[in-house]
Amino acid sequence: MPVIDTSAWIEWLQDSTLGRSLAPLFRDPSNCIVPTIVQLELAKWLTREVSEDAADQVIAFTETCDVAPLDTRVALRAAELCQAHKLATADAIVYATALLRHGQLVTCDAHFKDLAGVIFHPKRPAQ
Secondary structure, three states: OEEEOHHHHHHHHOOOHHHHHHHHHHOOHHHOEEEHHHHHHHHHHHHHHOOHHHHHHHHHHHOOOEEEOOOHHHHHHHHHHHHHHOOOHHHHHHHHHHHHOOOEEEEOOHHHOOOOOEEEOOOOOOO
């Protein structure tokens, strides 16, 4: 099951060309995993960039996915991944969730591109 990173969510929400290519992932939300840290990042971004109402709507949609909470097991694995791959805390939590759930991380963030279990969709330069 895919674990969808914040970057992929944002591309989809912006309806970018890349986001449209990712749209099939969002057709059946029960078949994707959303870490709670991604919910936090989405709520923060949407409140800042769009509106609080939009944030509420998207978070409600994420609730129809398999929401993966940050628990001790994920936190400890994320700590290892921070060290091993020089990941930021939030990124390590998302990646740890993917690894522990045996899912593939779907992301548009280049710092994940060479890691095992990652499906990397590069952002295209603005034209």
